Amino acid sequence: MTDAPSGSPFGTLYSVGVGPGDPELLTLKAARILAAAPAYAYFAKRGRPSHAHAIAAGHLRPDAQALRFDYPFTTEIPVTDPRYAMGMTAFYEAASATIGAKLEEGVSVALLCEGDPFFYGSAMYVFDRLSPRFAHEVVPGITGMSGAWARACRPMTHGDDVLTVLPGTLDGATLAAKLRTTDAAVIMKVGRNLPKIRAALAESGRSDQAIYVERGTMAEERIAKLDSIADGPAPYFSLVLVPGRRGPR
Ligand SMILES: C[S@@+](CC[C@H](N)C(=O)[O-])C[C@H]1O[C@@H](n2cnc3c(N)ncnc32)[C@H](O)[C@@H]1O
Structure with missing residues (x-):
């Protein structure tokens, strides 16, 4: 204070x-x-x-x-x-x-x-x-993201993993470039950016790891693999998790 x-x-x-x-x-x-x-x-x-x-x-x-x-x-x-x-x-x-x-x-x-x-x-x-x-x-x-990964039961960063937090409002090329060079990612502000985020994940080869969390920790929570979510706008309180490496220790 x-x-x-x-x-x-x-x-x-x-x-x-x-x-x-x-x-x-x-x-x-x-x-x-x-x-x-x-x-x-x-x-x-x-x-x-x-x-x-x-x-x-x-x-x-x-x-x-x-x-x-x-x-x-x-x-x-x-x-x-x-x-x-x-x-x-x-x-x-x-x-x-x-x-x-x-x-x-x-x-x-x-x-x-x-x-x-x-x-x-x-x-x-x-x-x-x-x-x-x-x-x-x-x-x-x-934070919303720590509530989301706890509810999704997805360990996010291991050892020297780099976590990148990306606003979904970034342009698709920037999203894809940043996804290519990070171990783990959280994509915030999904909303109407969902189709662009999906394309950036595909372009960077990360689609199969992506978890969609809507209204995480709230009563109406929804958690699913992003691949299984219909395209179109998502609610304001939604984000995408891309967990990092899972190497054994
Ligand atoms: C303006 S940011 C505010 C972030 C907030 N201050 C925090 O610490 O998480 C709003 C974005 O955070 C994400 N978000 C926040 N809480 C969330 C929740 N409970 N479930 C899913 N996404 C959430 C969404 O991507 C949403 O568009």
Whole structure:
């Protein structure tokens, strides 16, 4: 934790990882901080419940103030479209200003994040803006990928294996090149990128090892060999595991 200057009347920003879905995979530390937080904040797709909020719900104070921020868009605009960066920057500026105002009132805020907050988490964009000004603490969470490989019962890295984490949003040629040179891989952000990911796995000769995990550790979890999954878009919470070598020791 980084303390505010001594005597600071401001609240503390807690960036809290709540794990991949199974409520039992939320840490004791996260539970303690959530139970004490007078306010909490979270991001969600417009009109949809928040996954992080659902995981944390049982731990939050009934009287805690809720700050919900609806993304202006999620997959409607490609990440490469200039409007995406502009819209998201304005969104994170506004959310940070609202959270910052709460901290200035002396109210600590727990910012909920699915998985781990510093692993592709939106909480980082608030952290970047507010951590220079306010006391802050980051509570690590169990990542979606570790929840997924545990549930799939797939040991991932052995000895000096190299693990590469790849966003499925990369172009197909880059995905294939990186898959060719790594021992183990996790491909995140599958969604509508599934056909491209499948092609990159085939091109790099890794298709037969690929395991598809949808909503890992959640009630609606689905785990299967990628080869057996129909083509087409996958849900947001899905990833692909490519386990590393399995040499005996
Ligand atoms: C914006 S990233 C957030 C990652 C998160 N902070 C973490 O630590 O796992 C969202 C992507 O993580 C992956 N993901 C996260 N949790 C998952 C889960 N429970 N099951 C499958 N994929 C998951 C999916 O690929 C999803 O598109």
